[in-house]
Amino acid sequence: MAACSGSQWFDCGQVSGPNAPFSSIGPVPVALIGLIGYLLLFLLIWASHWWQPLRNSLPELLLGTISLAFLFSIGLTLLEIFVIGAFCKYCLVSFGIITAVFILILSYQRQLNKEAEL
Numbered sequence: 386m387a388a389c390s391g392s393q394w395f396d397c398g399q400v401s402g403p404n405a406p407f408s409s410i411g412p413v414p415v416a417l418i419g420l421i422g423y424l425l426l427f428l429l430i431w432a433s434h435w436w437q438p439l440r441n442s443l444p445e446l447l448l449g450t451i452s453l454a455f456l457f458s459i460g461l462t463l464l465e466i467f468v469i470g471a472f473c474k475y476c477l478v479s480f481g482i483i484t485a486v487f488i489l490i491l492s493y494q495r496q497l498n499k500e501a502e503l
Contacts, residue, residue: 394471395471395473400476401473415461422453422454426454426486430447448490448491451486454487461476462477
């Protein structure tokens with residue numbers, strides 16, 4: 386991980402390395418949980434193009450899924466700040482992506498709700 390070598394604030398090994406205490410939940414690596422989350426979002430959107438019942442409830446499913454991912458990411462970032470005392474650049478990028486998608490789906494859902502009221 387040359388892009389994330391140890392420094393005062395950024396140390397991926399301390400955050401998500403093999404000996405990092407918060408790098409897994411039980412036997413499951415946190416990175417794998419993130420990958421599964423991103424795959425789930427992709428599959429929901431992809432499958433909605435072929436399955437009408439999924440398309441009808443996609444905004445709500447995306448909002449629920451991304452809300453869980455957002456809360457999970459907030460928890461991990463708070464761990465980085467207050468417990469670990471170091472950041473992983475890749476984790477922060479993922480947190481930024483999840484936050485942006487959360488804001489987008491939240492605003493989209495609000496727009497749909499306003500249109501439904503009319």
